Amino acid sequence: SNCLEFAKPFLAPETKVSEGVEKAKVPLNILLVGAGLGGLSTAIALTQSGHTVTVFEQTPVLGEVGAGIQVPSNSTKILFKLGLKPYLKPYVTEPESISFRRWQTGNVIGNTKLVPDFTNNFDAPYYVIHRAHFHSALCQKVQDMGIEIKLGARVENYDPVAGSITLADGTTFTGDLVIAADGIKSVARKIVLGGEDMAFRKPGFAAYRATVDVERMRNDPEVSWLLERPALNIWYDKDKIHILRLHLIMDFYDRIGDARHVMTYTIGAGKAFNMVLSHPDATDPSTWDPTKAVDDMKAEFDGWDPVLTKIIGMVEKTLKWPLISGSVLDKWVSDKLVILGDAAHAMLPYMSQGAAMAVEDGLALSRALSKIQNTEQLGKCLSIFEQVRMQRAGQMQEASLLNSQLWHFADGPLQEARDAAMVPEVKGLPFSHSPNQWSDPATQMWCYGYDTEGAIDEAWESS
């Protein structure tokens, strides 16, 4: 909240989004586990629909760790619908464009205009924001709506048939429905899947996340130009692996080599320069030494574009995160228990859609619940939610994995074909998937123009 003191809106886009969600005919008493980005946005959507939601969060104090996060248009559109625009606006930056740059020179390979194109095409802007600001905007809205959050409330067990949860202190709560948005280490997922948790693939990537003070960058003319306009920049393609690896695309998880990229953008309404530095690392995170993280990070990106390495040199502290891809599950629901967010569909951050999928989940569930005429229809409702969201989030999981290939081609014909295809008009690619979610119109529409409520309506009508 102290960021509100200095933060100002960077740009103030206008959108065509109408506020408000469909009202429930059968208001339910819902227990929601997890007050992360997914849990809170879901609590807001359901409360607006008329349900009574109680949130259970294990941490004693609410907060988010990490640095920046992208809020793509499909997510912003829903957040605005939920009335979050004024809560987010003081914190966000709206990048004008995204530039793809060659790793060793910084030369631009491709460029996509985000402003005004994304608001024009997908009805809502593409934002970047500090994760803590995103979370505190949601918390503020939750507080203003009077939604109850029980802190220090770790859920140890679930009874899906009874619709009840048991906390670490032994207290039991029962509701009409239990939603678990309890993240990647979900306890609920194991119960839904029946004990065997086959949730993860190991793609072998890790990312350093760091911020640099923009005032420091402004004093250095070699790097200050990056701050002239709000923009996303990706430096990519450092891959020593032979191009034939592409043919192993379904089997590449064990074969990741020297595949790196760096994503940058300003956050804190332009006050901090955010960096996500992705690189191969399949080692056990418990063996990582945080005191060496800054030096290790600098060594990982040695020899890259001098502009980039200069900024990396300004980083004073960083955290390294394992990048985990969830498998596409075949079950999200067990009786009155449903999982959503990372608990159901963890993904690599290479589509910048993990939290966005959780935000879509929340609206989709609220829409599905608004259809029921009596509690007997709850099973049908959850099954439609599961079917629709499993398909959408599963596709996003796969697309995120595919980007870990597409962003890391070795020099050669495939890389050249991909770069040519960064110009949206170029067709006839040697890929079964479009080259990039930012540059291909069809992929853009699938990714950012998705109609979350319409997909539920359609599935309900045809059921």
Ligand code: FAD
């Ligand atoms: P979480 O945020 O993990 O929240 C789970 C909550 O449940 C936590 O508060 C936890 O304390 C609580 N909890 C867990 N177990 C219990 C229990 N037993 N009892 C009570 N409470 C419990 N997504 C995007 O949309 N855009 C991006 O640009 C983006 N970039 C990313 C970059 C990186 C490097 C990474 C790693 C991820 C990125 N993501 C991005 C993904 C995004 O961060 C996640 O998808 C999102 O935060 C998941 O939210 P969630 O609410 O499902 O889970």
